Amino acid sequence: MVEAILFAAPEPLTAAQIAERLPPGCDPRAALDRLRRSYEGRGVTLVRAGSTWAFRTAPDLRHLLTREVVERRKLSRAGIETLAVVAYHGPVTRTEIEEIRGVSVSRGTLDQLVEMGWVRPGRRRQTPGRPATYVTTDAFLDQFGLESAADLPGLADLRAAGFLGDPTVQDPLPLPEPEDP
Known part of the structure; x- marks a missing residue:
């Protein structure tokens, strides 16, 4: 049922939103963990982004579904x-x-x-x-x-990737290590 709910959802869902659609007593978190494991290594994966869950194309296959014309809104x-x-x-x-x-x-x-x-x-x-x-x-x-x-x-990751090698970037930048909110 959790798998069907996620496939039909137009946007990522939280565990609480999934639980609302399940019969009483069902544990959506356990089902999500089982689904995530069962989809590992396949063309579609179950991913968590913050508190939401969604099916996504496996990273190694995304290039097959990329359109030639991609309209992107550039940030200043x-x-x-x-x-x-x-x-x-x-x-x-x-x-x-x-x-x-x-x-x-x-x-x-x-x-x-x-x-x-x-x-x-x-x-x-x-x-x-x-x-x-x-x-x-x-x-x-x-x-x-x-x-x-x-x-x-x-x-350290930004330095290793070469993003902070630019002389126009102030050094050191006031970037704290991210915390999980």
Whole structure:
């Protein structure tokens, strides 16, 4: 039943959403674990992104299903920087984003990230003015093939990949090691 629910779902589902569709007493988490194991090494895999589950094409076969014309919405440099700050430092306020980036964040930048579904407003801080915070979403994790924020590359990984060899990048960058929220 869990397999059928996930195949028919138009978007990834949480274990709680799956449980709502099952008879009382069923354990969707155990079923999800069994399904994940049974689909290992096949053309389709069951993946977890944050708290949601979905079937995806196996990484080694994705090239077979890629279209020649892919319409992608490019993020501006400000959008990429803002997304990185939210991913590595979230939950984070607009003011904190501006402090880390060193420039003002335009309203449109955060709006675009929210519209794309990669960032959402989080809880308000219990400080004067009660500023809103921003956090990444399960859609962000799904888009980048991450199970949790802890899977984000750390500073050492970025250096090893050559991303921090650029002289225009400030060194050291204030990138903490990701934590699982």
